Amino acid sequence: MKILVAVKQVAALDEDFVIGADGRDVDAEFLIRDLNEWDDFSLEEAVRIKEAAADPVEVVVVSIGPEEADEVLRKCLAKGADRAMRIWDEAVAGSDPIAIARILAAVARQEAPDMLLAGVQSSDHGFASTGIATAGFLGWPHGAVVASLAYTPGEKSAVFRRELEGGLLHQVKIQCPAVLTIQAGINTPRYASLRSIKQAAAKPIEVRTLADMGMSAHEVGEQGSLSHVRRMYIPDKGHAQLIEGSAAEQAKRLAGIIRAFKGEA
Amino acid sequence: MGGILVIAEQRRGELRPVSLELITAAQGFRAAGDAVAVALLAADPARLVDPLKVAGVDEIITVQTAATEFDPDVFEAAVGALISARNPSVVLIAHSIDSFGYAAALAARQGFGFATDVFKVERIDGELVATRGGYGQKVCVEVDFPGRSTVLLAVRATVFKAPDGAGSPAVTSFAAPSVVSRAESGDFIEASAADDVDMTAAEFILTIGRGVGEEAKIAQFRELADVIGATLGCSRPIADAGWLPKSRQVGQSGKTASACQLYIAMGVSGAIQHLAGMKHVSTIIAVNSDAGASIFGVAKYGIVGDIFEIAEELRRHF
Numbered sequence: 001m002k003i004l005v006a007v008k009q010v011a012a013l014d015e016d017f018v019i020g021a022d023g024r025d026v027d028a029e030f031l032i033r034d035l036n037e038w039d040d041f042s043l044e045e046a047v048r049i050k051e052a053a054a055d056p057v058e059v060v061v062v063s064i065g066p067e068e069a070d071e072v073l074r075k076c077l078a079k080g081a082d083r084a085m086r087i088w089d090e091a092v093a094g095s096d097p098i099a100i101a102r103i104l105a106a107v108a109r110q111e112a113p114d115m116l117l118a119g120v121q122s123s124d125h126g127f128a129s130t131g132i133a134t135a136g137f138l139g140w141p142h143g144a145v146v147a148s149l150a151y152t153p154g155e156k157s158a159v160f161r162r163e164l165e166g167g168l169l170h171q172v173k174i175q176c177p178a179v180l181t182i183q184a185g186i187n188t189p190r191y192a193s194l195r196s197i198k199q200a201a202a203k204p205i206e207v208r209t210l211a212d213m214g215m216s217a218h219e220v221g222e223q224g225s226l227s228h229v230r231r232m233y234i235p236d237k238g239h240a241q242l243i244e245g246s247a248a249e250q251a252k253r254l255a256g257i258i259r260a261f262k263g264e265a
Numbered sequence: 266m267g268g269i270l271v272i273a274e275q276r277r278g279e280l281r282p283v284s285l286e287l288i289t290a291a292q293g294f295r296a297a298g299d300a301v302a303v304a305l306l307a308a309d310p311a312r313l314v315d316p317l318k319v320a321g322v323d324e325i326i327t328v329q330t331a332a333t334e335f336d337p338d339v340f341e342a343a344v345g346a347l348i349s350a351r352n353p354s355v356v357l358i359a360h361s362i363d364s365f366g367y368a369a370a371l372a373a374r375q376g377f378g379f380a381t382d383v384f385k386v387e388r389i390d391g392e393l394v395a396t397r398g399g400y401g402q403k404v405c406v407e408v409d410f411p412g413r414s415t416v417l418l419a420v421r422a423t424v425f426k427a428p429d430g431a432g433s434p435a436v437t438s439f440a441a442p443s444v445v446s447r448a449e450s451g452d453f454i455e456a457s458a459a460d461d462v463d464m465t466a467a468e469f470i471l472t473i474g475r476g477v478g479e480e481a482k483i484a485q486f487r488e489l490a491d492v493i494g495a496t497l498g499c500s501r502p503i504a505d506a507g508w509l510p511k512s513r514q515v516g517q518s519g520k521t522a523s524a525c526q527l528y529i530a531m532g533v534s535g536a537i538q539h540l541a542g543m544k545h546v547s548t549i550i551a552v553n554s555d556a557g558a559s560i561f562g563v564a565k566y567g568i569v570g571d572i573f574e575i576a577e578e579l580r581r582h583f
Contacts, residue, residue, distance in 0.1 A: 257527075
């Protein structure tokens with residue numbers, strides 16, 4: 001039995017970031033990289049399913065990214081993944097989530113997992129598209145925004161609850177193998193122990209090229225994408241009127257606003 | 266054929282408000298001669314036709330579906346078939362939990378131009394351009410769709426207003442293809458309320474976010490909220506961690522602060538999902554140590570500072 005978990009190395013912005021020379025992305029120097037928050041929950045869900053299963057289950061993590069993405073894959077190995085794969089080729093640069101999904105679908109065809117888990121969305125660009133587009137390419141059943149999951153590897157179906165607007169839940173039974181996108185809060189992700197971090201550092205990361213996946217350059221990058229970035233810019237900053245001064249002065253002003261609201265001033 | 270196709274959204278027999286917002290979004294970039302058709306997918310679509318008879322709609326297309334509730338296979342097949350039949354240049358859909366469940370699969374399989382969480386759509390020199398946020402909404406990203414004859418855009422809710430005025434569109438129907446779904450819809454379940462607070466009725470809310478850092482600090486803010494007379498709310502990470510019950514979560518997957526007039530957000534960065542539940546409040550005060558936090562973009566007043574220090578100082582005044 002096998003669960004494939006797609007993970008992304010996301011980027012947050014350094015305080016004084018600038019847009020790069022081509023005007024289409026932030027200068028890479030100002031990006032702070034980490035494992036996508038949602039992917040931490042989907043990995044944890046996979047590891048819990050493995051731990052609860054009577055039969056052996058292999059949890060495989062895959063990321064599409066350059067060498068620096070190894071860092072998040074090692075984090076996943078330390079948190080309980082059995083194997084880690086990374087797919088990269090210079091041609092992949094500039095891919096939108098659909099082009100990334102096309103690669104993930106090729107990985108799923110090679111690995112033939114019983115279930116594929118991905119995060120609902122990424123904390124940097126929030127497309128909420130990659131997992132479900134992967135299901136589209138594979139022709140697999142799919143479910144999005146999964147807030148609870150009952151699944152035993154090898155079973156022909158899984159039952160999940162998707163989290164709707166307003167906190168309403170909708171229960172769905174789905175045929176497997178399927179692609180499910182996992183919502184934050186479905187579980188409490190574990191911390192990696194020092195020992196497991198050390199062990200993970202010694203584990204291999206399987207690196208594959210597009211050719212290894214039987215893919216060609218035109219299927220990825222801008223050519224393989226459904227959208228093209230024209231321009232990235234910093235929007236006009238918020239219009240909040242700043243309350244200046246020491247903490248005591250700021251709090252005094254805040255107290256005044258509260259009292260005025262309550263009709264006490 | 267061209268034209269704009271809007272996919273209305275319903276749940277449990279109720280039209281979702283975003284459906285009308287999409288109609289307004291369509292007016293902003295429609296070219297002369299572009300017809301706007303609104304498709305309504307439901308088991309009994311005729312019931313929901315009337316609220317869609319608004320200004321700016323030329324045609325309402327009812328699509329009767331075998332599934333009573335949202336089903337990814339049924340919806341993907343029906344919307345896909347409708348697009349093939351009508352060949353619109355732009356399709357607008359809500360950026361919603363339902364569309365998360367099939368729009369990307371549809372776009373990927375059909376090769377439509379595609380962008381999600383779009384909050385601006387325009388034509389620049391005749392080219393369709395959509396704008397979305399990036400890096401946690403700290404930047405705006407303009408995307409276009411070279412060579413795509415059909416573009417599917419998932420539009421953010423609560424950005425556009427519902428249209429003013431009535432219309433008299435033609436009402437037609439479209440036969441959805443029959444598909445055997447691989448999903449089976451079950452019950453709807455209200456998230457259990459661990460306490461009886463009603464965030465939607467609260468007029469004064471003090472919300473805490475990730476900046477609180479640890480569970481032990483919650484008590485300080487609970488006490489502060491009590492003393493100043495506010496209802497204590499939270500953003501998603503606090504509810505996810507179980508530090509406060511889900512019933513106190515404000516945002517897209519939590520509650521909307523519908524009755525709120527004064528909203529103090531402490532240590533809340535302002536993720537778009539949180540803003541969806543509170544950005545309409547007339548007086549928002551944000552306290553955050555990060556001067557670049559998105560919450561300052563919707564706040565009336567801002568305090569850049571340490572939330573614990575401000576909380577402690579504020580406590581002295583009550």
